[in-house]
Amino acid sequence: MKFFIDTANLEQIKEAQALGILDGVTTNPSLMAKEGITGKENILNHYKAICEIVDGDVSAEVIATDYEGMIKEGLELANLHPQIVVKVPMIKDGLKAIKYFTDNDIKTNCTLVFSVGQALMAAKAGATYVSPFIGRLDDVSTDGLNLIEEIRLVYDNYGFQTQILAASVRHTMHIVDCAKVGSDVMTGPLSAILGLLKHPLTDIGLAQFLADYQKGNK
Numbered sequence: 001m002k003f004f005i006d007t008a009n010l011e012q013i014k015e016a017q018a019l020g021i022l023d024g025v026t027t028n029p030s031l032m033a034k035e036g037i038t039g040k041e042n043i044l045n046h047y048k049a050i051c052e053i054v055d056g057d058v059s060a061e062v063i064a065t066d067y068e069g070m071i072k073e074g075l076e077l078a079n080l081h082p083q084i085v086v087k088v089p090m091i092k093d094g095l096k097a098i099k100y101f102t103d104n105d106i107k108t109n110c111t112l113v114f115s116v117g118q119a120l121m122a123a124k125a126g127a128t129y130v131s132p133f134i135g136r137l138d139d140v141s142t143d144g145l146n147l148i149e150e151i152r153l154v155y156d157n158y159g160f161q162t163q164i165l166a167a168s169v170r171h172t173m174h175i176v177d178c179a180k181v182g183s184d185v186m187t188g189p190l191s192a193i194l195g196l197l198k199h200p201l202t203d204i205g206l207a208q209f210l211a212d213y214q215k216g217n218k
Helices: 010-019 028-034 040-053 067-078 094-105 118-126 135-141 143-160 170-179 190-195 200-216
Strands: 001-007 023-028 059-061 084-089 109-113 127-132 164-165 183-186
Touching: 001 010, 001 190, 010 040, 010 183, 010 190, 023 183, 040 059, 040 067, 059 109, 067 094, 067 118, 067 135, 084 094, 094 109, 094 118, 109 118, 118 143, 135 143, 135 170, 143 164, 143 170, 170 183, 170 190
Parallel strands: 001 023, 001 183, 023 059, 059 084, 084 109, 109 127, 127 164, 164 183
Antiparallel strands: none
16 A cells, blocks of 8 residues: 655655655645645645655645636646646546546546545546545544445456545554555555554563663673
8 A cells, every 4th residue: 555645744744755655745725725835836836845855646736626727727737747646626627627637648636535436437537546535524424444445346346547545544543444445545644654653562572672681781
């Protein structure tokens, strides 16, 4: 399973990259605003800065919701850097835009997916990634992981190459569960990724090893 970090914070991206396990980055307008990145030129330059840190795909989201606007913005984003993946919302014009980008060899990430039907449509249009928002489904008492399982079944039934990118991952167990049900990619905060490193028995064992070493070298 690929590990993407969901942030626009360059220091967190660098920290994740230094771990040696980072495969890409996802961002959105809210994450950009959180880092104080505003204005078109600043946002575009920030995307380029992210691409210079990581080796893998970087999802950059269009703001427009009409077909022509999405095409214009998407082409501008794709021309920024070869690693850019154009992030498009799951709406009618978004689907049409995904088809256009696919036909022109531009990678896409279909975002704000909440049903198997939406994921099926995205795959039919040729999306590189489809992003079901599992955390937001959990927030409304719906099983987000079950959606991942159902999309996996449909994609495997028909050999779709679209990668399932589990988005809105909130915590470490989300990552583990996504791996269990066959998600191709997960994107989440650095805290959730670092949580995979932690286990109390590791800490206890290391402390004991160090204590025994000190006793033997007095």
